Amino acid sequence: xxxxxxxxxxxxxxxxxxxxxxxxxxxxxxxxxxxxxxGEYPFYDERFKPDGTKKEHPFNRNEYQGAxxxxxxxxxGCGSSREHAPQSLVRWGIxxxxxxxxxxxxxxxxxxxxxxxxxASKEDVAQLQKxxxxxxxxxxxxxxxxxxxxxxxxxxxxTMPPSRRNALLEGTWDSTALLLANATTVRAKAAVLPHPSGxx
Amino acid sequence: xxxxxxxxKIWDAHAVTTLPTGQTQLFIGLHLxxxxxxxxxxDMLRERGLKxxxxxxxxxxxxxxxxxxxQKRPFMDEQAELMMQAIERNTKDFSVNFFDFASGRQxxxxxxxxxxxxxxxxxxxxxGDSHTATHGAFGSLAFGIGTSQVRDVLATQCLCMDPMKVxxxxxxxxxxxxxxxxxxxxxxxxxxGVKGGIGFAYEYxxxxxxxxxxxxxxxxxxMAIEGGARVGYCNPDETTFDYLKGKEHAPKQExxxxxxxxxxxxxxxxxxxxxxxxxxxxxxIEPMITWGITPGQSVGVLDSLPNPEVIADKGERETALLAYxxxxxxxGQKAESIKIDVAFIGSCTNGRISDLRAAAxxxxxxxxxxxxxxxxxxxxxxxxxxxxxxxxxxxxxxxGFEWRExxxxxxxxxxxxxxxxxxxxxxxSNRNFIGRQGSPTGRTLLMSPAMVAAAAIAGHVADVRxxxxxxxxxx
Ligand code: SF4
Numbered sequence: 232x233x234x235x236x237x238x239x240x241x242x243x244x245x246x247x248x249x250x251x252x253x254x255x256x257x258x259x260x261x262x263x264x265x266x267x268x269x270g271e272y273p274f275y276d277e278r279f280k281p282d283g284t285k286k287e288h289p290f291n292r293n294e295y296q297g298a299x300x301x302x303x304x305x306x307x308g309c310g311s312s313r314e315h316a317p318q319s320l321v322r323w324g325i326x327x328x329x330x331x332x333x334x335x336x337x338x339x340x341x342x343x344x345x346x347x348x349x350x351a352s353k354e355d356v357a358q359l360q361k362x363x364x365x366x367x368x369x370x371x372x373x374x375x376x377x378x379x380x381x382x383x384x385x386x387x388x389x390t391m392p393p394s395r396r397n398a399l400l401e402g403t404w405d406s407t408a409l410l411l412a413n414a415t416t417v418r419a420k421a422a423v424l425p426h427p428s429g430x431x
Numbered sequence: 432x433x434x435x436x437x438x439x440k441i442w443d444a445h446a447v448t449t450l451p452t453g454q455t456q457l458f459i460g461l462h463l464x465x466x467x468x469x470x471x472x473x474d475m476l477r478e479r480g481l482k483x484x485x486x487x488x489x490x491x492x493x494x495x496x497x498x499x500x501x502q503k504r505p506f507m508d509e510q511a512e513l514m515m516q517a518i519e520r521n522t523k524d525f526s527v528n529f530f531d532f533a534s535g536r537q538x539x540x541x542x543x544x545x546x547x548x549x550x551x552x553x554x555x556x557x558x559g560d561s562h563t564a565t566h567g568a569f570g571s572l573a574f575g576i577g578t579s580q581v582r583d584v585l586a587t588q589c590l591c592m593d594p595m596k597v598x599x600x601x602x603x604x605x606x607x608x609x610x611x612x613x614x615x616x617x618x619x620x621x622x623x624g625v626k627g628g629i630g631f632a633y634e635y636x637x638x639x640x641x642x643x644x645x646x647x648x649x650x651x652x653x654m655a656i657e658g659g660a661r662v663g664y665c666n667p668d669e670t671t672f673d674y675l676k677g678k679e680h681a682p683k684q685e686x687x688x689x690x691x692x693x694x695x696x697x698x699x700x701x702x703x704x705x706x707x708x709x710x711x712x713x714x715x716i717e718p719m720i721t722w723g724i725t726p727g728q729s730v731g732v733l734d735s736l737p738n739p740e741v742i743a744d745k746g747e748r749e750t751a752l753l754a755y756x757x758x759x760x761x762x763g764q765k766a767e768s769i770k771i772d773v774a775f776i777g778s779c780t781n782g783r784i785s786d787l788r789a790a791a792x793x794x795x796x797x798x799x800x801x802x803x804x805x806x807x808x809x810x811x812x813x814x815x816x817x818x819x820x821x822x823x824x825x826x827x828x829x830x831g832f833e834w835r836e837x838x839x840x841x842x843x844x845x846x847x848x849x850x851x852x853x854x855x856x857x858x859x860s861n862r863n864f865i866g867r868q869g870s871p872t873g874r875t876l877l878m879s880p881a882m883v884a885a886a887a888i889a890g891h892v893a894d895v896r897x898x899x900x901x902x903x904x905x906x
Binding site for chain 1: 444445447448450451452453454456458461467468470471474479481484487488490495508510511513514551553554559560561574575576577578579582586587588589590591593625626629630659661680690693724725746747749753843844862864865866867869871
C-alpha cells in the first residue's frame with residue numbers, strides 16, 4: 232500500500248461549523264450498493280436545486296475544480312458514520328482535510344481511505360481559508376513528516392493522532408492485513424471471551 | 432488516564448496486541464450488520480478472497496431502506512430491492528446470521544440486538560452505524576464504524592483502535608413528572624455541546640440512571656454520538672440483568688449465574704479514576720424540543736427560542752443564524768407556537784414498546800389535529816407484535832395515526848417515508864440535520880415520543896404535562 236507523506240494541490244474552503252455527513256452526502260445516495268459513483272454527489276443538496284440548477288457552493292466554482300485539500304471548521308463530518316461521506320470527497324478529488332476539529336468516526340474513516348484528517352487552530356484555519364478564498368490558484372503543501380501545511384510563505388502546524396499518522400507514513404492505513412497477521416492470537420482471545428450465543 | 436472504569440476493563444479484556452502503528456488491535460465480541468453500510472464491505476472481502484472470520488458473532492438485518500407501508504417483495508423502489516438482494520446474497524454466501532422478515536425478528540439493528548439478548552454486558556460491539564452506542568446501555572463498549580472497518584471486522588473480528596478518555600456524567604436527584612430519558616439526553620447535549628464528547632466515552636451515572644429503565648438508558652446512550660461521544664454506557668446492575676433474563680440469546684441456567692457474576696465484575700469500581708466528571712441536577716430538566724439544525728439547539732417546551740446575537744462563539748452564532756433561516760423560525764418566539772405538519776414516532780432512539788406506550792397514553796381518546804400527518808413505526812417486528820397484543824395499534828388508529836411496519840422510516844431519508852418541501856415534523860428520532868428527513872428544505876423538531884403525540888394532537892409544539900391521560904384507568 233502506498234505511503235502518504237506529502238499532498239500538494241489547491242485548497243477549497245468549506246466554511247461553517249458542524250457540517251454533518253447528511254450534508255456531505257444526502258441519504259438517498261446511500262441506496263447504491265457500490266461507492267463507484269459517490270464522487271458525483273458531495274454536498275449535493277447544497278450545490279443543486281431540486282430542478283438540477285446550480286447553487287452557490289465552493290464545490291461548484293470553477294476555480295476549485297481539481298482542488299485536493301478541503302479546509303473546514305469545527306466538528307467537521309459529525310453525525311452519521313457513513314463512509315459514503317469521505318468516499319464522496321475522496322472520489323471528487325480530495326486528498327487531505329484540514330479543520331479546527333473533526334467528528335471521531337469521520338476522521339477515522341478518512342484515514343482508512345489514505346486521506347489525512349488534520350487539526351489546526353482556529354486562527355490558522357482562518358488564514359488558510361482566507362488565502363484559498365482570495366487566491367484560489369495557490370498551491371498548498373500538506374507535509375505529514377513535518378506536520379505542517381505550507382503555502383505562499385505561510386507555515387502552520389497541524390496535528391493528528393500519532394497512530395493514524397504512522398499508518399499513513401508507513402503505508403499501513405489499509406488495516407485488514409495488519410489485523411490478519413495476528414489471527415492465531417485472536418483465536419486464543421476469542422476462546423476466553425463471552426459469546427453472544429449465551430454460552431459462557 | 433482513566434483507571435478502574437468499565438471502559439478500561441472491557442478495553443483491556445479485548446485488547447489482542449499493540450500494532451506497529453501504535454494502535455490497539457481490539458477484539459469485537461458482537462458484530463451487527465445492516466443493509467446500507469455492508470455491501471461494499473462484503474465486496475471488498477470477495478476482491479481479496481477473504482471469508483467472514485467469525486460468522487457466529489455476526490448478525491445482520493435490514494432496517495434503513497425497507498418501506499414501512501407494505502413490505503411486499505419485490506419492493507417498489509428498484510434500488511431498495513437491489514440492496515435487499517445484496518444483503519440476502521451476502522449473508523448466504525458468507526454464512527452470516529440474518530434476521531429477515533421471515534424470521535419474525537427483523538427490525539432496527541439497535542432495537543433487535545438488545546431485544547434478542549445478543550447485546551450483553553462486558554462485550555465489545557461494533558456496527559456500521561453511528562448509533563451503535565445504544566448497546567452501551569447494557570454496560571458494553573459499543574461503537575459505530577465506517578464501511579472499511581466493517582470489512583476489517585468481517586475479515587478479522589478486530590479493529591485498529593486508539594483508546595478514548597472517559598467522562599463520567601452524573602445526573603442526580605429525580606426527574607420531574609413528564610420528563611423522560613429523551614429530555615435528559617437533549618438536555619445533556621445542550622449543556623455539553625454537540626462536539627463536547629469528541630475523544631470521550633461517556634459514562635452515564637447518578638440516581639437518575641440508577642432509577643432509569645433499560646429502554647430509557649438505551650435512549651440516552653443512543654444519542655451519545657449527537658454529543659460527539661462515540662461511546663456511551665451505563666454500568667450494569669439488577670435492572671440490566673432483569674431485562675436480559677430469558678431473552679432468546681441470553682445465557683441460560685448455570686451459564687446465567689456465571690454470566691451475572693462476570694457482568695457485575697465489569698462495572699466501574701467505586702474508586703475508579705475518570706478523565707473528567709461532570710454533574711447535573713435532575714430537577715433542572717424540562718421536557719425539551721430542538722428548534723435548530725443540530726441536536727444541541729434545544730429549549731424547554733415552555734421557553735422562547737434563544738437570541739443568536741448573544742452567542743459569544745462566532746462559529747456557534749453562525750450555525751444558529753443558519754438554523755433560524757432554515758427552520759423559518761424567529762428568536763424570541765415561544766416554542767409552543769411552532770406549528771407542525773408531520774408527527775413521527777419511531778427510530779432506534781424511541782421506537783421501543785415503552786415509547787409506544789407513552790405516546791399511546793397521550794393519544795388515547797384524542798384526535799390528531801386536522802392537517803397533521805401522524806404515523807407510528809415500531810422499531811422491530813417484535814415491538815410491533817407486543818404493541819398489537821396490548822391494543823396500542825387500535826389506540827393510534829382511532830386517534831388518526833397511521834400504524835406501520837418496522838424500520839428506520841422517517842428517521843432518515845432512504846425509504847419512502849420522507850418530508851415534502853419545507854414541511855416541519857415533530858419527530859422522536861435523533862437528528863435534525865438539514866435534509867435529514869428527505870427534503871433538502873424539510874425541517875425537524877426532535878422531542879420525546881409523548882411530546883410528539885402531544886404535538887400531533889395540538890397541531891403545534893405542546894407541553895405533554897398539560898395533557899393528562901384520558902381514561903388512564905382503563906389502560
Ligand atoms: S432509526 Fe435512524 S438513527 Fe437508528 S439506525 Fe435507523 S436510521 Fe440510524
